[in-house]
Amino acid sequence: MALPLVAVVGRPNVGKSTFVNRIAQRQDAIVHEARGVTRDRSYHRADWNGTEFMLIDTGGIELQTDDAFGPSIRAQAVRAAAEADAIVFLVDGKTGLAPGDDDVAALLRRTDKPVFLVVNKVDDPSREEAVHEFWGLGLGQPWPVSALHGHGTGDLLDAIVETLPTETAAETVEAIDIAIIGRPNAGKSSLYNRLIGVERAIVSDVAGTTRDAIDTIVERDGLTLRLIDTAGLRRKSQIDDSVEYYGFVRAMRAIDQAQVALLVIDATLGVTDQDQRVARFAEERGCGIIVLLNKWDVVSGPDRKHEIAEQAGEKLGFISYAPVLRVSALTGAGTGRIFDAVKAVSEAYSQHIPTSQLNRLLTDIKATGHTVSKGRRHLKLAYVTQTRSQPPEFTFFVNHPDLVEPSYERYLENRLRETFNLTGTPIRLAFRKKA
Template sequence: MTLPIVAVVGRPNVGKSTFVNRMIQAQDAIVHAASGVTRDRSYHRADWNGREFMLVDTGGIEFTSDDEFGASIRQQAVVAAHEADVVVFLVDGSVGVAPGDEEVASLLRREKVPVFLAVNKLDTPGREEAIHDFWGLGLGQPWPVSALHGHGSGDLLDAIVESLPEREVLEEEDAIGVAIIGKPNAGKSSLYNKLLGVERAIVSDVAGTTRDAIDTVLERDGRVFRLVDTAGLRRKSRIDESVEYYGFVRAMRAIDRADVAVLVVDVATGVTDQDQRVARFAEERGCGLLIALNKWDLLETPEEKTELVARLPDKLGFVGFAPVLRVSALKGTGVHKMLPMLSTIYDAYAQEISTSALNRLLTDLRATGHTVSKGGKMLRLKYATQTGTRPPVFTFFANHPRMVDANYERYLENRLREAFDLTGTPVKLRFRQKG
């Protein structure tokens, strides 16, 4: 049900992310001169000569490192290699066989999948003699490449796709795109891992651990979901490092291509300005929305729980359409309700309501006599029709559409929500002149 996987592994700063970007012809992977930029393994869809596969960018493997994430990064890279159908071991041809290359090669020789030894940074054609020392790693033929300029990448890709197994492909358009969003340390990665049932994203108490958006497709009860664990969103004024800035941009892209966003709120700190800002991002981009009150188990008394829920309308009233789940990503409490709720939200987000049903509602609204009048004129809604989905868009034809104010628009939205199941989805209302 998934694309074959090609994992790119190697020491830090050998050009893995540049190589990944070259292979997919995009700037999805973060490229930066600093060591340890890629922490989690990030997945990117790729195509070569009509053969699709998933390319996995991993963190640099180091066996001696002062980085507090060193062990987790190494483990993530090892897991990526273990679950892959093909492994590309990238080394730095400009420095020759370096300390650490032999240790990585030793790990890879234990894997029962094809391993391609790609010697990178041979940016000047004719330097193929630089690859000879790499035969000693015991991984077969070294492949000279330049991720920066593309030299040798075509020949390498030809060989890689020949080694890929045939696999039934799950079309991405069949998947419900779900962006897991929220401020740093809200528990997004823990929730992401709990939903998947495997340790896919590194979980840490350090803000900004997740810098790349990581997609994973899973299937539950006949529905297919594409989950994206995004970098923690924080105020732009606090994004000091360029790396974190690019992660922020990537998170915005994740929201842009999601159908439904899950706003993870840390109940230990309550709903903050950052939570409101993140919710506004999703609402403005027309995403369905689910609010997950995470770490619910940390609230010890019924009074604390009641007070937090009572404050939600004040803090997140502008997304009052979003259902609320109380969960503990660490313990798994309530997480089982999330995927069914996401299905419900998506169904509302993508539904089409017939024009006849909308105009029956309009007839009932006229009978109430509630309308807008100004300067001797009275607003009359003639008929309505749905003109868009994902999210639903409703167009009302009226005699004086400019008379519609914010209060009346809210009134119409509330009546629509009462009449139809619009759980978790924003709606857009349009008003046009009759005729």
């Protein structure tokens, strides 16, 4: 069963992400002094005295704003409140009561869920008189806290967990972690929303809309998947905004966590240098990879489609093991095949091949006589075994490990891929001297 949900809402820049990080005891949510840094709603596991729950970080609610993303951000926050079991309404104790607080309070007074009015930035506990003006919001007792220093959070959490439903006891979910990656504006959030069937991520044609990594559990055909939408990845030299840098760090962390990465490419532009770099990130970190040529429905003509498909094979040759699917996140065309591909790649990524089967292949390789020589020394393969999975690593025991050249490694990798199902997964080869 799912964990209870606690939504954290409020105006922009009142410290919601700092509060989430304090309660979750992790630095998952992006914290920045600029307004509007958090746009999507993101989920963070927390625990208080043995009670586990999920915190939902949300963007700032503003009814009057010039921000193009304002309505979408507000809608995400309202959805978070609607699905939550309890709501934390955060206000700023330093700036005092603001007109925007009245607007949010008016929305929350309509709910029948427990609402905790939390006055943040009361860094000096002796200044608790600063909370008195917030009684006027009509939401009951204000709770003074300092998310930065932790003052007052213990008593608040005691009260929150008392209101949470006990029948939704925590259950460990064994899920396949799937990171949706790509350069900015390739259609990652549209694909994310398509796959989960709900508008979780804000979709826009403005590059850099997604700044955090957000995730959702999806069950499909007996598979439990944790889909993680990430910020667009660019070269560090092109990142000129500190918020974007934090989004880059979160995206890299999501790749490190993932078993399979869905590399989303804008097919209307073809495979770019940026796409190659993103693919390198995933390959170097040992992710299984599926390449998605998105926006395939608007690629004009069979000649252009053939050209793009050939270009993908050439420019992404270093991940030639990755399946390539042609999809449209907008219309849904081809997206149903993604789940089948994820299942196949995940199985290949996690499998363990018996040593007996590997050594039968080794016998065939030795029978061909293909080896490496240097002077009077000849490379001899004694035996091979799989020494890890996720991704698979194979250790060859040989007489002279220093004789192994990159071309011979590629030869061995190709023979392994021809013989065993290693679709979509990188593999690692190690060479040790036979005792």
